[in-house]
Amino acid sequence: MLTRNAPAPDLDNAADLGISAEAYDLWKGRDDLRDAFPLNSQQEVLRYLGWWLWSISEGETDHQIDGEWLTRTLSRPAPWVEQAGPFAITHEMYALWCFVADLKARYDLTTSHGKIGLLSWYLFFWRQRSNLRMPDWAITALASLSPGTEDGRPGATTLLAHAIWKWDSRLREAYSITDPASADPLRCWAIWHLPSNLRGYFSRGLAHLSADQLFDHWIEGHQHAPGYVKYCRTHRTRLLATYRRLEPHLRNGQEVLEVGGLSFLAFAITVNYPETVVTGTTTDLRYELPLPDDRFDVVIFTEVLEHLKDRDSSDLSEVDQL
Structure with a gap:
């Protein structure tokens, strides 16, 4: 038939x-x-x-x-x-x-x-x-070293990171795709900003890292947003303490769900950013956030908070008391 x-x-x-x-x-x-x-x-x-x-x-x-x-x-x-x-x-x-x-x-x-x-x-x-x-x-191909640029210069990062760099004009302005110093920041950006239905494939390799190492990976991927980086570094101790409190909720079997990434920083910023106003329940959070002056920082903070809105946070009621 x-x-x-x-x-x-x-x-x-x-x-x-x-x-x-x-x-x-x-x-x-x-x-x-x-x-x-x-x-x-x-x-x-x-x-x-x-x-x-x-x-x-x-x-x-x-x-x-x-x-x-x-x-x-x-x-x-x-x-x-x-x-x-x-x-x-x-x-x-x-x-x-x-x-x-x-x-x-x-x-x-x-x-x-x-x-x-x-x-x-x-x-x-x-x-x-x-x-x-x-x-x-x-x-496998996306995780391999990029074949290089259109003018024949060798690539310094993965094909995945190269593709993301090519898609986002802000990254093209901030990083050189052929500079080895850009490889780690671009790789980190690639992992944390992939569409959600792909991110798990590339974040599994970070499961063995400590909270401090994961935090550093996140920061390396955001050097082109200086206000955001400054905030995270200034509040490093408090952010890491928040992460350790939330870590059990950020894992699902063998797959790391953005540990050190959007989930962690979304909750951490909500708790620690003193000017953030949070209303509603943990399953229906609303925000009034005075965004930084840096336009790219605005984009990142918006991504973080939108990501938190999309999560089922019912099992994280303790976050209100941190």
Whole structure:
């Protein structure tokens, strides 16, 4: 029996290109799709696949991405992109690149510059929309040393940190991607500011560190926000004491949930920042925070407090008494 996410049986190369029976039936049933995507070439088929993925993310169709074949196909390395370096361009990413004209115009996938750019877009725009997990091979690539810059200079940090650096203009202004001195700060920033559905993969390696070491890792990742760093250093003793009180609530099995990162500092700042006004219960916290003058510090403080609002804090009622 043909399942909806099996390869379309009457489309050439459907299995290799990732066109399911469900996606193909949708195309056959709509005049506008047949006009927009003639499916007379490999690129047109992939462009249609990109549209189909986009339409699912936008809720324009009630289709889903499931089934072993489709998940495996969309998660594999895109065979049309040179992955040496290493890189982590999946079939899903490539199909989206084929569909979105702005991505094709902006990112030349024959260059390292373009591939890292597409990867940045995927991690920080698309990743939250996708219901595919990042495959192990791509995680390995992201944790490897960056292949370098577009002008041929060697990279000094991981591909993941390079992608984040490329995405955020503030980081590009603060750090040089080829300077070894920037490697640790960028790596720390990468770990603590990844989308939540990826962060755990890269924070596990920090589980063995002490509270003091984790605190230092966090500070290293924020040198470009001097007011924030000054605050954390000034209140180091109190912040670490708060962390040790909260530490049991920041772990989940083998995975460190941002220990020394947003969860820790969110509670620590709430407790220790003297001008912070906190109202409501621990499950519905509201803040009035006089933000620092430094605009980048404002961004970080906002991220911290928004992160705390999103957490289920019902088991942390003791924080009110710290």
